[in-house]
Amino acid sequence: MQYIDIILLALLAAFVLYRLSRVLGRRPDDSGSGVLRPRPRREDNIVALPGRASTRPGPPPRAKKSEAGDADALTNAGVAEIRLNDPSFDPDQFLQGARAAYEMVVTAFAKGDRDTLRSLLTRDTYENFSRAVSDREARGETLETTVVGIRGTELVEARMAGRNAEVTVKFVSDLINVIKDRDGTLKDDTAGSGVKEVVDTWTFVRDVRSRDPNWALAETHSPA
Numbered sequence: 001m002q003y004i005d006i007i008l009l010a011l012l013a014a015f016v017l018y019r020l021s022r023v024l025g026r027r028p029d030d031s032g033s034g035v036l037r038p039r040p041r042r043e044d045n046i047v048a049l050p051g052r053a054s055t056r057p058g059p060p061p062r063a064k065k066s067e068a069g070d071a072d073a074l075t076n077a078g079v080a081e082i083r084l085n086d087p088s089f090d091p092d093q094f095l096q097g098a099r100a101a102y103e104m105v106v107t108a109f110a111k112g113d114r115d116t117l118r119s120l121l122t123r124d125t126y127e128n129f130s131r132a133v134s135d136r137e138a139r140g141e142t143l144e145t146t147v148v149g150i151r152g153t154e155l156v157e158a159r160m161a162g163r164n165a166e167v168t169v170k171f172v173s174d175l176i177n178v179i180k181d182r183d184g185t186l187k188d189d190t191a192g193s194g195v196k197e198v199v200d201t202w203t204f205v206r207d208v209r210s211r212d213p214n215w216a217l218a219e220t221h222s223p224a
């Protein structure tokens with residue numbers, strides 16, 4: 001039965017990619033296979049966690065129905081591709097774990113808990129987080145973050161990059177961030193700020209050939 005599931009997933013992924021190639025066309029650098037090439041990884045806007053919040057931002061421009069359908073099809077194709085390489089992957093269970101990881105990372109970053117961050121982040125991302133914590137400590141500042149609640153999580157992208165599965169999740173949360181200087185005085189930009197609605201987009205990665213079932217945070221992005 002497991003092999004039948006894998007075959008069905010392979011057929012589904014092939015069908016979705018075929019439909020996308022008909023709708024989106026081929027990119028100039030395609031070799032003629034009709035398979036869409038993966039996007040390059042972004043390395044900007046990493047770690048800017050405390051100042052990323054925007055109070056009740058307006059909704060993003062509504063995508064055209066065809067564009068939204070294409071994005072959903074790409075995500076579904078990516079999920080199918082990941083399941084071909086890792087049949088145990090379950091999007092719903094993954095999102096549950098992502099919610100827990102989100103709260104743990106945000107809280108650990110505020111506390112400067114490097115041990116927890118090291119266990120949840122890729123090496124490069126951990127170095128960026130650790131550097132940000134060191135800079136804050138050098139300024140004599142402390143950060144207090146309270147996760148009031150996570151309003152929603154949405155899987156917005158999934159793909160295989162070599163042997164690594166990459167899944168991008170959009171988080172909408174309510175946070176309270178309070179920054180104090182070395183004298184314990186509230187910083188002007190956080191004094192009385194209260195609860196803010198925050199939108200984050202995080203990418204998690206996992207080597208599907210590894211025996212370690214855990215995912216690691218590889219990228220953090222926020223609205224400009």
